[in-house]
Amino acid sequence: MSNSIMAEERVHFPVSEAAPPLFIGMNFGGTHLKIGVLDQEGRTVSYFATPHHAELGPEESTRHAARAVLEAIDKTGADLKSIVSAGFSFPGSLNPRTEQLHRPPNIPDWQGYPIAEKLTEYTGLSSVLFCNNANAAAYGEYWIGAAKGTHSVCLLLLDRGIGCGIIVEGREIKGANGFGGEFGHMIVDPSPGARWCNCLQQGHLEAYSSATAVARRTRELIEVGLRSSIKIHHGTSLDAIPRMVYEEAEKGDELATQIVLDTARFLGLGIVTLLHTIDPECVLIGGEMMFGGKGSKIGEMFLTRIREEIDKRALKDLAENLKLDFAQLGSFASYIGAAGLARDESWLFSGADE
Secondary structure, three states: OOOOOOOEEEEOOOHHHOOOOEEEEEEEOOOEEEEEEEEOOOOEEEEEEEEOOHHHOHHHHHHHHHHHHHHHHHHHOOOHHHEEEEEEEEOOEEEOOOOEEEOOOOOHHHOOOOHHHHHHHHHOOOOEEEEEHHHHHHHHHHHHOOOOOOOEEEEEEEOOOEEEEEEEOOEEOOOOOOOOOOHHHOEOOOOOOOOEOOOOOEOEOHHHHOHHHHHHHHHHHHHOOOOOOOOOOOOOOHHHHHHHHHHHHHOOOHHHHHHHHHHHHHHHHHHHHHHHHHOOOEEEEEOOOOOOOOOOHHHHHHHHHHHHHHHHHOOHHHHHHOEEEEOOOHHHHHHHHHHHHHHHHHHHHHOOOO
16 A cells, blocks of 8 residues: 555644644544544544555554554644544454454454554554444543533444443443443344344344344335335345435335334333433434434434333433433544543543543
8 A cells, every 4th residue: 555645634723722632533434534633622623534444454454544643643733742642443342351353343354453552553652542433422422512511421323233332420331341332232022023133133122223124124014015105126225225214204104204113112112221221311312324313303203202212111210311312423423532532541540630
């Protein structure tokens, strides 16, 4: 690979106007690496995005990421010494005993790779904190997003699967094996005929409320002849169907609307168990499938149906005191949250007060 970096760049404001110290946030997404230089208030001084080239393998991709980080810092006019700490969010878990990647989805050749150690070495930064994308996104919302001012938040990311990030009193829930927050694999249907999850188990929430689940259920209902304005053809991809469901529901299609409401019901069931386990102050819905989100007729209907299920099944105090809303930061949440987690980690070990 060439040393040149093909990137999208944006400088938001001069580094001289930032509230020091500075932090780096990195997010390894579906196709791109997003990098932000942030100040202590969570403001992005500059933003940098480049393809992550995961297909080249962990070593070359990580070296590319390190070059991109250094270039992003250089674009601000800052130097390496002005960066107190850096956070890197990734779509997988780090084995807490070995500090190596553990079963990263879709990139199996990264298994066992010591990514935080390598990024620290290749960037020259004092240390790089690893976090998974869901926890990083949850922290971003907790720090400057829809959960700002709360003490705890659970962020549910509705995509092909269901991601979940949990932040309690500023700390992420990782779990003993690095799999804390696997909300999508909560059992919501124990019956023998329960739907199959992608993990090859039955009855998991992901089999009912993920974008993949919505697509499969929609296709099944259309194929058995239920009337709908949803038009699915032989070549229609599963990824396109949830958007079609939302658009036809907005137009008043009864089947599309019912699919949205059924998805919300199962999601509400799962959230009730989450409330009884974590007792979070705030639960946010994010990801690619928000059915229009805040301000949308169907989005608000979706959220209301989730709330109804919670109110019906959860302990009264938990339901009444819960803030339920849509996430605000979108695809920028993970790099912001990664920087925030690194910021808090640096203060924790330095003994500094916030």
